[in-house]
Amino acid sequence: MSEQQPESVARAWREVVDTARRSAADGLVVGTSGNVSARVGDLVLVTPSGVPYDRLGPEDAVGVGLDGHQVLGKLRPTSELPLHLTVYRETDAAAVVHTHAVHATAVSTLVTEVPLVHYAAAILGGPVRTAAYARYGTPELADAMLTALRGRTGCLLANHGTVTHGATLDQAYERTAQLEWLCRLWLTANVVPGLSPSLLSRAQLDEVTEALKGYGQEKG
Template structure:
């Protein structure tokens, strides 16, 4: 959902003070939200980012440009949606974020309106296996049926599309990915947008059809990725 730009609300702190861990997490969340704009994954205040710290979920607030968020703007809710930190209204997509946290072991969530991914969401029910990096999201990426933003219906559609996956497309809307932390969730968002762009590019060549991988081939890569990178 686009969190529409408007006048910045007058902030008066409510609830308890943020812990040092929550304050650090908020700084990282704001940086990730600003990165979605810089990388062209959202426009203005569209999309939203959240991170879980214990039983508290820190979320981007509704309608506040990310470059104007400050340390004192920390916004947090518990897993029932009750606001426990800050006075800014949380993102309108809070039901979707909370549903994912309650149903998975996610530590962070990134939701964007990335152009290529949103375009693909209008064309197919599942992103064709055009690249092995689909394994980084658990396999073929599904498209959740359309529902109005901020609704429990959209949250339910999203959970079904995420079964066995760490990312999905939202029809005529955008993307949602989750990870153990913000870096992983963001990387999965970037990979998903790149794969969507790749498929759209390959599909646009007249008279040619992209070669696709099998689910078995993608699963094989998934096993290899578990040992990818530096130890420790």
């Protein structure tokens, strides 16, 4: 990255690369599948298309404006750029993580909404929906995703993968990991012959959502 780039941009790019590498190390993507982005003002830093994450360095930063016009770097942005830009245009998110996590993708082929098998759904804003299938990289997929994300911070993409967003990359990634775990849990519980997993009610989930407002450490 050029020395003229602000430190905030350089730092955000490092976090994008670190998160992309983490998604591969945790088995949420294979090869160069999936993508990660972070927003700094009106600039969106996003992983490039078809480049292994372990080869990315400071000089490989890729940045686009909210209109999709590339303003930083020579590598071509991910083909899923419409997904990322749609999230930034329609929400106050500052980070987006898209993966092909195995269990979540499997569930995306089975249901239109992830069953409420655990209160972890509250971390994502409620029952996680599955966006209707559309080819990757298309405006149609971005539109379907936006519908599924309404009131949520994550969704499944039918026969494809996951999308989560957050105020930081750490938060977006944590939501991705929770979504994959939730889907793995439901698949595991659902394979016992003759039995079906018990599910939480919406009232029980709402109770958890309220309790989570006071979860964690107080900010001093």
